[in-house]
Amino acid sequence: MRTGYPQSPKQRRPKAAASSIGTNFLHLRNPYVIAWWSCAFPGFGHISLGNYVLGFLLFTWEMLVNTQSNLNTAIIYSFTGRYEMAKEIVNNRWILSYAPVWVFAVWSSYRLSVDLNKLSILADHNHSPIDAAYMSFFEINILDKRCPWVSVLWTTVTPGLGHLYTHRIPTGFFLLIWWMVMAYNSHLLQAAQYTVLGLFDQATAVLDLEWILYMPSLMGFAVYDVYVNVIEYNRLFDREQADYLTMEYQAPDFKMPA
Amino acid sequence: MHVVATFEHSNFLELAITDLEQKGIEKKQICAIPLHKMVKERALFDTLHRADGQSMFDLPAIIATIFMTLGVAWGFMWKWGPIIWGLLSFVGGLALGLVIKYLLYKDSLIRRASANNTEVVLIINCKPDEAKIVETVLFNHLAIGIGRKL
Numbered sequence: 001m002r003t004g005y006p007q008s009p010k011q012r013r014p015k016a017a018a019s020s021i022g023t024n025f026l027h028l029r030n031p032y033v034i035a036w037w038s039c040a041f042p043g044f045g046h047i048s049l050g051n052y053v054l055g056f057l058l059f060t061w062e063m064l065v066n067t068q069s070n071l072n073t074a075i076i077y078s079f080t081g082r083y084e085m086a087k088e089i090v091n092n093r094w095i096l097s098y099a100p101v102w103v104f105a106v107w108s109s110y111r112l113s114v115d116l117n118k119l120s121i122l123a124d125h126n127h128s129p130i131d132a133a134y135m136s137f138f139e140i141n142i143l144d145k146r147c148p149w150v151s152v153l154w155t156t157v158t159p160g161l162g163h164l165y166t167h168r169i170p171t172g173f174f175l176l177i178w179w180m181v182m183a184y185n186s187h188l189l190q191a192a193q194y195t196v197l198g199l200f201d202q203a204t205a206v207l208d209l210e211w212i213l214y215m216p217s218l219m220g221f222a223v224y225d226v227y228v229n230v231i232e233y234n235r236l237f238d239r240e241q242a243d244y245l246t247m248e249y250q251a252p253d254f255k256m257p258a
Numbered sequence: 259m260h261v262v263a264t265f266e267h268s269n270f271l272e273l274a275i276t277d278l279e280q281k282g283i284e285k286k287q288i289c290a291i292p293l294h295k296m297v298k299e300r301a302l303f304d305t306l307h308r309a310d311g312q313s314m315f316d317l318p319a320i321i322a323t324i325f326m327t328l329g330v331a332w333g334f335m336w337k338w339g340p341i342i343w344g345l346l347s348f349v350g351g352l353a354l355g356l357v358i359k360y361l362l363y364k365d366s367l368i369r370r371a372s373a374n375n376t377e378v379v380l381i382i383n384c385k386p387d388e389a390k391i392v393e394t395v396l397f398n399h400l401a402i403g404i405g406r407k408l
Contacts, residue, residue: 030316033316033320036320040323075331076330076331076334079328079331079332080331080332080334080335144269145267145268145269188341191339191340191341192341194339195338195339195341195342200337200338200339200342201339203339203340203341204333204334204339204340207334207339207340207341209334212330212340213327213330213331215330215344216323216326216327216329216330216344216348217323217327219323219326219348220319220320220322220323220326220348221319221323223315223319223322224315224316224319224320227315227319228315228316237267238267238292238377241267241271241272241292241378242267242292242377242378245271245290245291245292245378246290246291246292248285248290249275249285249288249289249290250289250290250291251285251286251289253286254286254287254289254381254383255383256260256289256381257260257262257381257407
């Protein structure tokens with residue numbers, strides 16, 4: 001029979017874990033919003049929660065199956081009333097495998113966020129400790145107050161940059177690299193150049209339908225996720241500082257003004 | 259005598275405290291009381307199944323993503339092409355979402371904004387001739403308000 005826990009209650013229900021490349025931490029989420037981001041792009045819900053390995057794998061799966069089955073192209077054809085073309089373009093060696101994993105990603109991220117919400121409340125009630133800084137040879141990761149709108153601005157310029165500002169390096173480089181891959185394959189930058197010059201027909205013609213439809217989801221998610229991160233990191237900073245001040249600067253014999 | 263000041267949570271607050279200690283105010287003469295925000299505590303229960311601090315931005319981001327996807331798809335059929343229609347519908351979706359959120363949460367947003375300013379009360383027990391130095395240090399580190407009690 002076990003007579004005691006090897007860990008303290010605070011260690012059992014951690015609030016945050018800092019490392020060189022970012023601080024992973026629990027805060028309250030709206031499960032429906034997390035589920036929505038998994039709908040928009042399988043993997044995003046998990047990445048937002050901090051479940052990076054699962055999120056990156058699901059994202060890569062989506063890129064593979066969607067690209068191979070021409071699903072995005074079929075979506076554009078369907079939305080614009082060209083139903084026969086949609087039926088023709090879909091690759092039926094791949095398309096049937098899409099639904100099960102897509103539904104799993106949505107369901108799994110919803111379920112995870114409900115469970116993590118409970119753990120988040122437990123960690124808060126335990127006053128689990130938070131690292132104010134994590135320094136290693138490779139990086140300096142400090143809890144700091146950041147401006148939400150600065151992060152949103154950088155993200156709208158190029159998704160991923162805002163996450164680098166918040167020192168959430170895995171999400172930052174993941175979004176940045178995929179954004180560049182999508183921009184290249186979709187011919188987005190060429191189309192942007194034609195559009196600026198007023199050559200709308202050429203802009204439309206140069207775009208790759210399959211790849212361009214990934215980009216709204218990636219942009220939307222990046223903007224949402226970076227904003228939430230800044231707000232919640234700021235709140236984490238406040239909590240850590242409040243705990244520190246309460247512990248260090250409330251001497252029992254302090255003479256209050258009377 | 260006592261000098262009392264209010265602060266927001268930031269690194270300036272810790273710089274102010276360490277600066278005071280360097281200028282000879284002892285640690286046990288300093289009392290910091292972080293304030294719990296009543297608005298946030300009360301909002302905890304409906305935050306489980308709705309968003310909390312970030313609630314202002316979730317709906318706009320969702321609508322913007324849907325609109326942008328449709329704008330890109332339909333943009334292929336319209337004169338200005340998918341780039342302009344994609345961007346226009348993104349901005350339009352974002353604006354629509356913000357308006358809806360603002361109308362839904364107008365009252366609680368205003369209440370939260372006014373509750374956000376003061377976060378920590380700092381009380382320093384010092385001799386009357388030290389009060390001027392203490393006040394200068396607090397003022398230089400962005401105290402919201404400073405007062406004294408003889």
